[in-house]
Amino acid sequence: MSAPDLSITLAGIRMKNPVMVASGTFGYGPEYADLVDLSQLGAMVVKGISSEPWRGNQTPRTVEVASGLINAIGLQNPGAEGFLKTYLPFLRRFDVPVIVNIWGRTVEEYAAVAARLSAAEGIAALELNVSCPNIKEGSKSFGSNADMFQRVIAATRAVTKLPLIPKLAPDVFRIAEFARLAEATGADALAITNSVPAMAIDIETRRPKLANVTGGLSGPAIRPIAVRLVWEAAKAVKIPIIGMGGIYTAGDAAEFFIAGASAVAVGTANFMEPATPLNVAAGLRDYLARHQLGSIRELVGTLAC
Amino acid sequence: MQLETAIILDHRDYGAGYRLLRLAAPQIAPQVRPGQFVHLRIPRLEASVLRRPFSIFKAENGELALLYKAIGRGTTALSAATVGEPLSLLGPLGNGFPLDLPAGRVPVLVAGGYGMAALYLLARRLAAPGLVFVGGRSAQDILCVEEFEALGWKVYVATEDGSRGVRGLVTGPLDAWLAEGCAGRTPEFFVCGPNGLLEVIGQRAMARDWRAWLSVDRHMGCGVGACLTCVVKLQDTDGTWLWARACKDGPVFESRQIHWDRIEEEA
Numbered sequence: 001m002s003a004p005d006l007s008i009t010l011a012g013i014r015m016k017n018p019v020m021v022a023s024g025t026f027g028y029g030p031e032y033a034d035l036v037d038l039s040q041l042g043a044m045v046v047k048g049i050s051s052e053p054w055r056g057n058q059t060p061r062t063v064e065v066a067s068g069l070i071n072a073i074g075l076q077n078p079g080a081e082g083f084l085k086t087y088l089p090f091l092r093r094f095d096v097p098v099i100v101n102i103w104g105r106t107v108e109e110y111a112a113v114a115a116r117l118s119a120a121e122g123i124a125a126l127e128l129n130v131s132c133p134n135i136k137e138g139s140k141s142f143g144s145n146a147d148m149f150q151r152v153i154a155a156t157r158a159v160t161k162l163p164l165i166p167k168l169a170p171d172v173f174r175i176a177e178f179a180r181l182a183e184a185t186g187a188d189a190l191a192i193t194n195s196v197p198a199m200a201i202d203i204e205t206r207r208p209k210l211a212n213v214t215g216g217l218s219g220p221a222i223r224p225i226a227v228r229l230v231w232e233a234a235k236a237v238k239i240p241i242i243g244m245g246g247i248y249t250a251g252d253a254a255e256f257f258i259a260g261a262s263a264v265a266v267g268t269a270n271f272m273e274p275a276t277p278l279n280v281a282a283g284l285r286d287y288l289a290r291h292q293l294g295s296i297r298e299l300v301g302t303l304a305c
Numbered sequence: 306m307q308l309e310t311a312i313i314l315d316h317r318d319y320g321a322g323y324r325l326l327r328l329a330a331p332q333i334a335p336q337v338r339p340g341q342f343v344h345l346r347i348p349r350l351e352a353s354v355l356r357r358p359f360s361i362f363k364a365e366n367g368e369l370a371l372l373y374k375a376i377g378r379g380t381t382a383l384s385a386a387t388v389g390e391p392l393s394l395l396g397p398l399g400n401g402f403p404l405d406l407p408a409g410r411v412p413v414l415v416a417g418g419y420g421m422a423a424l425y426l427l428a429r430r431l432a433a434p435g436l437v438f439v440g441g442r443s444a445q446d447i448l449c450v451e452e453f454e455a456l457g458w459k460v461y462v463a464t465e466d467g468s469r470g471v472r473g474l475v476t477g478p479l480d481a482w483l484a485e486g487c488a489g490r491t492p493e494f495f496v497c498g499p500n501g502l503l504e505v506i507g508q509r510a511m512a513r514d515w516r517a518w519l520s521v522d523r524h525m526g527c528g529v530g531a532c533l534t535c536v537v538k539l540q541d542t543d544g545t546w547l548w549a550r551a552c553k554d555g556p557v558f559e560s561r562q563i564h565w566d567r568i569e570e571e572a
Binding site for chain 2: 025026027032055056066270271272
């Protein structure tokens with residue numbers, strides 16, 4: 001039997017393997033390029049880009065907790081022009097689909113950054129970060145308010161032909177509803193899930209450990225939460241799902257495929273071992289061979305229950 | 306920068322609660338410049354998701370030596386690592402100190418506590434010896450004085466409790482030396498210690514139009530510039546500030562680069 005096939009086509013994007021990196025954990029490309037051949041990634045998902053440069057939060061910005069990392073970087077980024085000038089030419093030297101995570105403070109800002117990036121050559125898809133605070137609308141988040149969620153997807157859909165991948169927030173009452181809304185509004189795939197709202201306190205000073213007080217928890221601590229969200233969403237929609245949340249091993253990734261994901265992304269694990277996405281892909285090939293599956297596609301949504 | 310599986314050659318108490326860790330790291334060790342650091346995966350540190358940064362005490366003959374104190378969860382777990390054990394290293398990281406001093410400058414090293422260990426490699430690599438000012442709470446916080454003296458450096462010690470050297474802060478003997486006219490020479494400062502120490506030395510240097518190279522200590526995440534945890538505010542050309550990454554753009558900055566009125570002390 002020949003080696004199992006890891007290649008996939010997701011939202012029209014051909015990938016050598018189904019293991020991507022998660023936005024915010026691999027920079028814009030150059031940061032890890034000395035350590036990892038970017039061409040061996042399923043896709044390179046860059047850190048969130050807004051229409052204008054953004055400074056993000058004050059420090060401390062991250063805190064390590066048991067089996068996880070809480071981050072409140074605050075979406076610091078060089079803006080669309082900065083990304084196109086400084087980083088996209090570098091990324092285009094590699095044989096890897098480039099997916100750009102985008103965000104805005106308003107619906108109009110989402111549309112503006114989507115339109116600007118769509119005019120550039122060399123971007124495979126846009127991932128919509130809909131879990132950031134909505135400054136214009138008060139404390140609501142685009143990701144947990146169904147109306148705002150739909151408006152962001154519709155506004156970006158109207159200005160780009162690129163595949164759109166909304167990244168769903170984990171802290172919603174019914175993720176299936178958001179998944180269906182995204183599908184009905186023109187999303188091509190879903191990324192599930194983002195970091196989980198969390199906080200940590202210094203008990204001696206009684207101060208929050210993050211300057212932003214709260215942040216998003218990622219890492220192994222959230223993996224069972226993410227697997228459940230993928231499973232719920234996969235039952236509700238036909239568009240493919242990219243599963244993510246605390247993936248460190250091929251076994252972790254296999255859980256997401258079985259739950260219904262068509263691809264996965266490795267995030268926090270990159271900080272400890274930058275080659276984790278490559279190791280996960282190699283391990284998935286072994287797993288498929290051991291289970292006599294010819295392709296990763298045969299594993300998707302095979303939960304026995 | 307690369308990943309290497311180093312082997313522990315020796316791991317012992319160094320006195321005053323410090324541990325000396327010697328590693329065979331034939332790939333990383335020859336690349337190390339003073340002021341750079343390594344990012345270490347701590348063995349058996351359960352439920353941990355980040356590496357830990359360590360400054361480099363010695364780098365020669367394919368070996369690295371790290372000097373550290375077991376104060377947190379990471380360093381406590383590391384202190385149990387045994388000879389022969391493999392250790393995953395990422396490094397060398399960061400930019401390090403400049404080694405080419407303008408003619409006529411005397412290197413003046415200023416250290417708070419374990420900052421001495423990181424400056425020792427610099428002292429070994431600079432062309433000619435200079436002066437070292439070191440401060441700490443008490444005698445047991447003062448490291449490496451004999452090592453610097455063996456290289457021909459003049460060492461001034463200050464402790465807050467007066468148990469070694471003069472009583473008070475490290476700025477005491479330093480200011481006395483400055484007041485005497487620096488023995489007729491222009492100092493070039495190299496500083497490693499708490500951010501408060503960096504600031505007071507940086508201000509002294511800027512006031513006299515001297516240079517001070519400051520090794521900034523920040524909470525660190527990835528170590529390679531991706532996660533944006535360890536950012537520090539630098540002066541922008543328009544009078545405002547911009548973020549730089551201590552791990553990638555630093556950890557060494559010249560005092561004029563730093564946006565001083567906004568630097569924050571982290572716990």
